[in-house]
Amino acid sequence: MAVQFWYKTGKPQKGKFLTITNGYHGDTFGAMSVCDPVNGMHGMFQNVLAQQLFVDSPSSCPGGEKESACKMRKMLQQKSNDIAAVIMEPIIQGAGGMKVHSPWYLREIRNLCYEFDVLFIADEIATGFGRTGELFACNHADISPDILCLGKALTGGYMTMGATLTTPRICEGISKDNGVFMHGPTFMGNPLASAVALASVRLLLDSPWKERVRKTEKQLKKGLTSLMETSNIVKDVRILGAIGVCELKEPVSDMTKVQDDLISNGVWLRPFGKLLYTMPPFNAPIGKEEVNVITNAVLEAVKHEQNRRQ
Ligand SMILES: Cc1ncc(COP(=O)(O)O)c(C=O)c1O
CATH class of the missing domain: 3.40.640.10 (Type I PLP-dependent aspartate aminotransferase-like (Major domain))
Structure with a gap:
């Protein structure tokens, strides 16, 4: 064009x-x-x-x-x-x-x-x-x-x-x-x-999408920002709207292991290189609990990745 x-x-x-x-x-x-x-x-x-x-x-x-x-x-x-x-x-x-x-x-x-x-x-x-x-x-x-x-x-x-x-x-x-x-x-x-x-x-x-995104953002911040203090393999955590990103210092050592970890905690995410990220839906009400399931799964996956590297 x-x-x-x-x-x-x-x-x-x-x-x-x-x-x-x-x-x-x-x-x-x-x-x-x-x-x-x-x-x-x-x-x-x-x-x-x-x-x-x-x-x-x-x-x-x-x-x-x-x-x-x-x-x-x-x-x-x-x-x-x-x-x-x-x-x-x-x-x-x-x-x-x-x-x-x-x-x-x-x-x-x-x-x-x-x-x-x-x-x-x-x-x-x-x-x-x-x-x-x-x-x-x-x-x-x-x-x-x-x-x-x-x-x-x-x-x-x-x-x-x-x-x-x-x-x-x-x-x-x-x-x-x-x-x-x-x-x-x-x-x-x-x-x-x-x-x-x-x-x-x-x-x-017609939906209160802005409010839903704002709540998701708050919950993602609450769930993920602690990674900056608790994990030495995490380089950065970025949250914007209904997007949560955890960037590792190095690419994940074995993608399938990280994915298996996430799936065993009930979450499907696709890690890519150094990135673990989530973009949860907001076209329906999504509660604190659902966002927490995602952030907890990320915390667990990062913890296990850290253990594998030691
Ligand atoms: C920013 C951006 N542009 C373009 C694309 C490609 O879109 P499609 O897969 O529909 O061709 C994507 C898909 O992930 C995207 O995130």
Whole structure:
């Protein structure tokens, strides 16, 4: 969509994407090309993926966000003529690192896109529909993207559906001179999936979702933050909305053992590398007890992992 917009508006050389490291955007070829190139998920495809531009995501050191924003500015100064868009997951990155950044950083990146005339794509496939405590993560920074990617909670998980939203500027640019959008998969706009999405979004908006996310956040904090003091294998605990992340100092030694531990405590989570994370549902009332089952299972799994390492 971004590439077609520039092509139709007289800047066909703007075909690259710029992003930050530790991102995850999916497993199809275009999406894989903007995922973190070194964190292990798509290494075997590197030779066939389009080469995109990367800037280090903010480190957790003081000044980390400023430094990353400066690198982004430098890259845009040098290459904006070739760049269609900056793509990123706003406020919290997903499976590529579950790293959180501030609304300030997000606003800064958005403003750089305005300054250097590149589009801003917000991938809210994981963060959309309330997950971070705001309906969309972009709302934390009061910004609006040129292109918004949605999926997952769009249908509440009941049917597969993704959606790409854009602004009148992009839409009119593409449609100029009888232009049509050049992507039309067989099942695009599937009526049944659309009906499910509408019903699901209506149910969410009619529910006290914000309150539920707030309560889940409180409970996740209560259950997981102690790990920072009680475990010497834990590097960081991050809680944002209905997302709880425990980052270990080293990758888990045996994924199946950690998973078996979690399952024996009644919880299905998928540990990945150094990360153990949970994103509990909030489309129905979820009580303290349910969140506690999850956090207790994580505490137990970390304890056993620590014992295995000694
Ligand atoms: C932020 C983000 N973008 C994109 C995707 C990919 O979505 P899909 O698996 O529906 O292609 C995911 C999936 O986990 C995601 O978390």
